[in-house]
Amino acid sequence: MTTFLTLMVMLPIAALLWEATSExxxxxxxxxxxxxxxxxxxxxxxxxxxxxLMNAVLGTVTAWVLVxxxxxxxxxxxxVIDLPFALPTIVAGLTLLALxxxxxxxxxxxxxxxTAIVLALMFVTLPFVVRTVQPVLQELDPELEEAARSLxxxxxxxxxxxxxxxxxxxxxxxxALAFAKAVGEFGSLVIITGNIPYRTEVSSVYIxxxxxxxxxxxxxAVAVVLLALSFVTLLSIGAIRHVATRHDRA
Amino acid sequence: xxxxxxxxxxxxxxxxxxxxxLAIVFWRTFEDGFQPAWDALTSPETIHALKLTLLITAxxxxxxTVFGIVCALAIVRRRFPGKGLLNAFIDLPLALSPVVVGxxxxxxxxxxxxxxxxxEDHGIQxxxxxxxxxxxxxxxxxxxxxREVVPTLREIGDEQxxxxxxxxASGWQTFWRITLPSIRWAVVYGVILxxxxxxxxxxxxxxxxxxxxxxxxxxxxxVQERYESFDLAxxxxISIVLALMAIAVLVxxxxxxxxxxxA
Numbered sequence: 001m002t003t004f005l006t007l008m009v010m011l012p013i014a015a016l017l018w019e020a021t022s023e024x025x026x027x028x029x030x031x032x033x034x035x036x037x038x039x040x041x042x043x044x045x046x047x048x049x050x051x052x053l054m055n056a057v058l059g060t061v062t063a064w065v066l067v068x069x070x071x072x073x074x075x076x077x078x079x080v081i082d083l084p085f086a087l088p089t090i091v092a093g094l095t096l097l098a099l100x101x102x103x104x105x106x107x108x109x110x111x112x113x114x115t116a117i118v119l120a121l122m123f124v125t126l127p128f129v130v131r132t133v134q135p136v137l138q139e140l141d142p143e144l145e146e147a148a149r150s151l152x153x154x155x156x157x158x159x160x161x162x163x164x165x166x167x168x169x170x171x172x173x174x175x176a177l178a179f180a181k182a183v184g185e186f187g188s189l190v191i192i193t194g195n196i197p198y199r200t201e202v203s204s205v206y207i208x209x210x211x212x213x214x215x216x217x218x219x220x221a222v223a224v225v226l227l228a229l230s231f232v233t234l235l236s237i238g239a240i241r242h243v244a245t246r247h248d249r250a
Numbered sequence: 251x252x253x254x255x256x257x258x259x260x261x262x263x264x265x266x267x268x269x270x271x272l273a274i275v276f277w278r279t280f281e282d283g284f285q286p287a288w289d290a291l292t293s294p295e296t297i298h299a300l301k302l303t304l305l306i307t308a309x310x311x312x313x314x315t316v317f318g319i320v321c322a323l324a325i326v327r328r329r330f331p332g333k334g335l336l337n338a339f340i341d342l343p344l345a346l347s348p349v350v351v352g353x354x355x356x357x358x359x360x361x362x363x364x365x366x367x368x369x370e371d372h373g374i375q376x377x378x379x380x381x382x383x384x385x386x387x388x389x390x391x392x393x394x395x396x397r398e399v400v401p402t403l404r405e406i407g408d409e410q411x412x413x414x415x416x417x418x419a420s421g422w423q424t425f426w427r428i429t430l431p432s433i434r435w436a437v438v439y440g441v442i443l444x445x446x447x448x449x450x451x452x453x454x455x456x457x458x459x460x461x462x463x464x465x466x467x468x469x470x471x472x473v474q475e476r477y478e479s480f481d482l483a484x485x486x487x488i489s490i491v492l493a494l495m496a497i498a499v500l501v502x503x504x505x506x507x508x509x510x511x512x513a
Contacts, residue, residue, distance in 0.1 A: 002336065005339060008388060009342060010339065011358060012351070012354035012389070015357040015358040015363060016350070058259070061256055061259050062263065065257050065260040069257050071257060077261070077264065080269065081264075083268060083272075083500060086446040086450070086500055089450065089452055090452045091450070091470075091473065091493055094486070095275045095493075098271055098278055099274045100271070122267055155252060180345040181345075184349075186452070186453035187348070187450075187452035187453050190452075191477055203347075204350070208453075208457065211349075211356065216356070216357060216360075219353055220353060223347075223350040223353050226347050226350050227350060230342065231345075234338070234342065234345050
């Protein structure tokens, strides 16, 4: 089993690290700090950050509505949340283009802009925060909130002092997962962003372009940066979980 | 008022991002009736692409299922050197960009890669052929079964397994008659998620397949190719097939979830 994992996961990653550094530190730095690479990395980070923040707010609201609110068709809405996990990303991109592209029936055309990037990333990361906050809210006793309210706390104060501290670890780990997914996203962005260098080219698309032009050393260098980002995000998710469970035990 | 406003925000958000776009694609595909969509779907290249996707999925899912169960058992029930490393690496495919995965395999199996030269000398074609596409798909869908099975294994504990062993059951017997029945829904759930991921894989396969029409073009690559050839009807038709598979996955998971809670 360890052999399988080594062969499947670690060896390819080792080959990637090897290729990125095979021609020395200087070449690696030149590849990572070339203007197009830097522009793509900046765009990737900023877009992923914006999307993670929007997820924090809208995902929490959605989770709250799914747990504490009651309306017809809630079961359907609850099932639909997981659709971005199941839907191929290339289909997601095409789908968004149908509503927000040049042939939009509602007259909104954001195709090939940075707004389109945010939109596509919102689509593919939609379930993360909802699905990490929802179970925590379900476990949280509504009586706690009622007690706070009967003691004279306003809705806002109740949320801020009672609900929020409890769901914060859930929000944070959902946000981190969404961020990781957004940083690496490729399929949904290929169609909708048009991949204009310096404007709508994110790092994964930049890497793909470098591979296609036969420049695998530059591709590997930028890929190593994404790999490092994934690792850091995974580690912070682990740290958040650790702190959250320690809080429970205390 | 407060509650209604939040409901409005949440449902509006889902409609704008998720349900609205999908509805438009369904509407656009069948705008001129079923015939154009059907014609697009039955072109030889498209049929080949759909078959290839199913073939890759049929190979990758069983491998990942066995690996996932073994991995989960090792993580929960055993102590061994490198366990921390295994734990850290198992989630990596979820966080890593599929393009990076594709590039890593490209570098390993490519002509100038570590294995590429040896493979070429022995006449084995991995890159730009089925083997690399299967490996890429296995990589990106690796953790799903293990992630579902690990919490269930933790929850059920190992008392029953211990009891079976003291009564003289062999390791295999214990696994087949005690462990597997109690984790079966978690396994099924993991298999469904793995299948969905395999059917929809795009980025990693785009890098290692070479995208040769009628040979190494999967359904998702075909969507992209049709779109770039300005054949929107064709791209939509294949998308609908893939979307219907995704919806089937959703229905399956919704049906299974309550059972899992009771088990």
